Amino acid sequence: METNIYLDAGHGGYDNGATYNGRKEKDDNLKLTQAVGKALRDKGIMANFTRVNDVYQSPGEKAQIANEDMADLFVSFHRSSSPVPNTYNGVEAYVYETGGDNEKLAKEITNNLEEAGFKNLGVHVNKNLTVLKKTKMPAILLDVGFVNTDSDNKIFDENFDKIVNAIVNAIIASLGRREQQVAEEGADYTIQVGLFRNPENADNLVASLQADGYDAMIEPMGGYSAVLVGRFSNQEEAEKTEEKLQNAGYETFLIER
Ligand SMILES: [Zn+2]
Structure with a gap:
C-alpha cells in the first residue's frame, strides 16, 4: 500500500501567522511545503497538501483533511x-508524544536542517497544538527558523534547495523504516498443526501433511516439537490455508510472531 504523506502549510488567508517587515509566515510555509511536495512527487512518493493556495483553514480543519484522506504521515x-526581532535563531520540531516514528522523523529533519545552515533547537513535546492532537497518524510540526530574525531568513532564502532536500531526505528515510517494519510484520504468520513431546509423532504428522501437499516443518518449542505449516505475509492468506487444513481434518492454531 502506498504511503500517503500530508504536507500542511501553516496558516493561510487572513491568518498570516507571524509577520516581519512585510514578510508573512504563511507565504514561506506555502512555498516550502510546495517545494517539498514537488520533490517527493518527483521521486514517485505520494504527497498531498492541506492547502495549495492562500486560503484560511483552522488547525482543526487541517487535521480533519488529513484524517479523512487516511494520511499515513502529517508534516x-x-x-x-x-x-x-533578531533575538533567537534556529529550527525546532514539535511532537505530541515521544518514542514513535514521528519523533524519529522530527529528529532527523532538525539534524538535516542543521547541516543546511540552521541552529538546531531540537524536538519538543507539545500537547496543545491542534494539528498534532487531532491528527490520527504520526504527525510533526516544524518551525523552520525565526521569521523575525534576519540571519534565519537569509538561510531560508539562500539555502532554500538545501532545506528542501534536508526535509525530503528525512521523510524518505522515515518511509524506508516504515516499509521495512510493514514487511517484517507481514512475514509473521504460520500455522501450528501439532505440538508433540515425542518427536516421532511430529515426524509422522509432517509426513502426512507433506503427502497432502503442505509445506510442513518441525520447530522446537519449549521442550516440544511443533509442526508448522507455511509462512504467510498476511493473516488472510494464513487463514485460508488454515481452513483447508481444518477441512482435511487437521487441528490448527494460527501463530503470529
Ligand atoms: Zn505558524
Whole structure:
C-alpha cells in the first residue's frame, strides 16, 4: 500500500501567522511545503497538501483533511517568531508524544536542517497544538527558523534547495523504516498443526501433511516439537490455508510472531 504523506502549510488567508517587515509566515510555509511536495512527487512518493493556495483553514480543519484522506504521515510547516526581532535563531520540531516514528522523523529533519545552515533547537513535546492532537497518524510540526530574525531568513532564502532536500531526505528515510517494519510484520504468520513431546509423532504428522501437499516443518518449542505449516505475509492468506487444513481434518492454531 502506498504511503500517503500530508504536507500542511501553516496558516493561510487572513491568518498570516507571524509577520516581519512585510514578510508573512504563511507565504514561506506555502512555498516550502510546495517545494517539498514537488520533490517527493518527483521521486514517485505520494504527497498531498492541506492547502495549495492562500486560503484560511483552522488547525482543526487541517487535521480533519488529513484524517479523512487516511494520511499515513502529517508534516506541518511553520516558522517561529519571538516578541523582539533578531533575538533567537534556529529550527525546532514539535511532537505530541515521544518514542514513535514521528519523533524519529522530527529528529532527523532538525539534524538535516542543521547541516543546511540552521541552529538546531531540537524536538519538543507539545500537547496543545491542534494539528498534532487531532491528527490520527504520526504527525510533526516544524518551525523552520525565526521569521523575525534576519540571519534565519537569509538561510531560508539562500539555502532554500538545501532545506528542501534536508526535509525530503528525512521523510524518505522515515518511509524506508516504515516499509521495512510493514514487511517484517507481514512475514509473521504460520500455522501450528501439532505440538508433540515425542518427536516421532511430529515426524509422522509432517509426513502426512507433506503427502497432502503442505509445506510442513518441525520447530522446537519449549521442550516440544511443533509442526508448522507455511509462512504467510498476511493473516488472510494464513487463514485460508488454515481452513483447508481444518477441512482435511487437521487441528490448527494460527501463530503470529
Ligand atoms: Zn505558524
